Amino acid sequence: xxxxxxxxxxxxxxxxxxxxxxxxxxxxxxxxxxxxxxxxxxxxxxxxxxxxxxxxxxxxxxxxxxxxxxxxxxxxxxxxxxxxxxxxxxxxxxxxxxxxxxxxxxxxxxxxxxxxxxxxxxxxxxxxxxxxxxxxxxxxxxxxxxxxxxxxxxxxxxxxxxxxxxxxxxxxxxxxxxxxxxxxxxxxxxxxxxxxxxxxxxxxxxxxxxxxxxxxxxxxxxxxxxxxxxxxxxxxxxxxxxxxxxxxxxxxxxxxxxxxxxxxxxxxxxxxxxxxxxxxxxxxxxxxxxxxxxxxxxxxxxxxxxxxxxxxxxxxxxxxxxxxxxxxxxxxxxxxxxxxxxxxxxxxxxxxxxxxxxxxxxxxxxxxxxxxxxxxxxxxxxxxxxxxxxxxxxxxxxxxxxxxxxxxxxxxxxxxxxxxxxxxxxxxxxxxxxxxxxxxxxxxxxxxxxxxxxxxxxxx
Ligand code: 5AD
Ligand code: SF4
Numbered sequence: 001x002x003x004x005x006x007x008x009x010x011x012x013x014x015x016x017x018x019x020x021x022x023x024x025x026x027x028x029x030x031x032x033x034x035x036x037x038x039x040x041x042x043x044x045x046x047x048x049x050x051x052x053x054x055x056x057x058x059x060x061x062x063x064x065x066x067x068x069x070x071x072x073x074x075x076x077x078x079x080x081x082x083x084x085x086x087x088x089x090x091x092x093x094x095x096x097x098x099x100x101x102x103x104x105x106x107x108x109x110x111x112x113x114x115x116x117x118x119x120x121x122x123x124x125x126x127x128x129x130x131x132x133x134x135x136x137x138x139x140x141x142x143x144x145x146x147x148x149x150x151x152x153x154x155x156x157x158x159x160x161x162x163x164x165x166x167x168x169x170x171x172x173x174x175x176x177x178x179x180x181x182x183x184x185x186x187x188x189x190x191x192x193x194x195x196x197x198x199x200x201x202x203x204x205x206x207x208x209x210x211x212x213x214x215x216x217x218x219x220x221x222x223x224x225x226x227x228x229x230x231x232x233x234x235x236x237x238x239x240x241x242x243x244x245x246x247x248x249x250x251x252x253x254x255x256x257x258x259x260x261x262x263x264x265x266x267x268x269x270x271x272x273x274x275x276x277x278x279x280x281x282x283x284x285x286x287x288x289x290x291x292x293x294x295x296x297x298x299x300x301x302x303x304x305x306x307x308x309x310x311x312x313x314x315x316x317x318x319x320x321x322x323x324x325x326x327x328x329x330x331x332x333x334x335x336x337x338x339x340x341x342x343x344x345x346x347x348x349x350x351x352x353x354x355x356x357x358x359x360x361x362x363x364x365x366x367x368x369x370x371x372x373x374x375x376x377x378x379x380x381x382x383x384x385x386x387x388x389x390x391x392x393x394x395x396x397x398x399x400x401x402x403x404x405x406x407x408x409x410x411x412x413x414x415x416x417x418x419x420x421x422x423x424x425x426x427x428x429x430x431x432x433x434x435x436x437x438x439x440x441x442x443x444x445x446x447x448x449x450x451x452x453x454x455x456x457x458x459x460x
Pocket of ligand 2: 045080160
């Protein structure tokens with residue numbers, strides 16, 4: 001039996017899909033090359049905005065229709081929307097075979113077994129307090145995701161995530177480090193640590209460092225300690241993490257960015273609004289001034305750090321003045337990129353009780369204005385890199401022009417360059433940037449600086 005997982009939503013969902021795929025492979029299922037040929041299709045869903053749910057529902061509808069011609073096909077749903085809609089999904093989509101809660105994905109192989117034995121419409125909610133979730137990996141390229149923090153306790157007024165992903169839980173550091181070591185042994189050179197609010201790692205009262213020696217670099221906060229421990233793994237060249245919250249942008253985090261060469265100089269730090277009144281209503285836990293102070297702390301230690309953000313326009317009661325405050329904050333913060341979202345009320349969240357009073361047209365206008373502002377600021381367009389040298393992790397031949405290679409800079413910018421003799425994926429390459437457009441840096445005189453060392457697979 002072959003399977004395919006269709007993924008919506010954030011990097012956490014990409015990671016969860018991979019872990020479920022690893023469970024299915026372990027249970028004897030084979031990955032299908034594409035959705036059409038798969039006997040089992042699982043849709044991993046997102047609930048963050050209504051539109052994300054509509055897309056997933058549309059997809060599930062089509063998949064279930066395809067069962068008319070292929071009655072033996074199994075269609076299931078996992079992830080945030082499955083958690084939120086639960087059994088009601090079977091009323092909307094009667095042909096759906098199964099749905100699992102967001103912390104119950106490890107049961108998918110056995111549920112598929114039950115369906116093969118005749119069960120229908122299986123709803124397996126699991127417990128949101130469970131933290132026995134799959135962490136397996138499939139053989140991949142040079143980069144991998146590692147979940148360090150499940151769930152979220154922040155409860156921003158607009159956000160469905162605490163309801164659908166459950167309470168915050170940090171994995172023990174030893175477990176995360178062991179997972180990273182195994183990945184490096186399999187050829188991985190870059191890992192991205194994932195958590196809804198990843199800088200809260202180990203701050204919920206869990207003893208993530210139980211029994212461990214003190215940090216050699218003198219870090220006392222759990223997350224910088226984790227970065228330090230991961231940076232000590234031979235062969236792991238880069239560490240990224242997402243997403244941040246200003247409260248986690250401490251002096252220690254700034255020092256970790258500065259002193260750990262493996263810590264990539266990029267942070268996604270959602271701001272959501274520049275209006276202190278709206279930030280308070282959103283229960284974000286900071287003012288625009290505190291947000292900017294967090295940026296200064298990071299930039300003071302690492303001047304070329306790249307900061308990207310998320311902004312919501314049209315939150316209930318957002319006035320023209322509030323919106324103008326967001327525009328001002330955008331100027332002051334000098335983001336490398338901004339993702340703008342139109343507010344979408346999510347059932348059961350505190351702000352869903354408010355009147356969604358900014359019209360769709362006005363949300364649309366504010367969205368466009370912010371996109372134009374970001375463009376006009378011209379930040380993150382790469383111009384500042386022209387004439388400078390930078391380090392790129394080589395990924396492989398560029399999609400557009402196979403004779404050149406592409407990779408990413410520490411700041412997460414795509415760079416294209418002529419491959420130096422003998423370069424391999426995962427090598428660090430020093431490149432002189434000669435040209436830039438908003439999407440890509442173009443480099444010359446590439447030279448290998450750090451080879452993915454002869455470890456793991458390559459040693460055998
Ligand atoms: N409506 C619109 N955007 C939202 N986001 C989260 N909840 C909502 C909502 N109800 C945005 C935030 C978050 C990003 C992942 O999605 O900007 O950072
Ligand atoms: Fe990710 Fe949030 Fe969407 Fe869930 S609801 S998939 S956590 S973005």
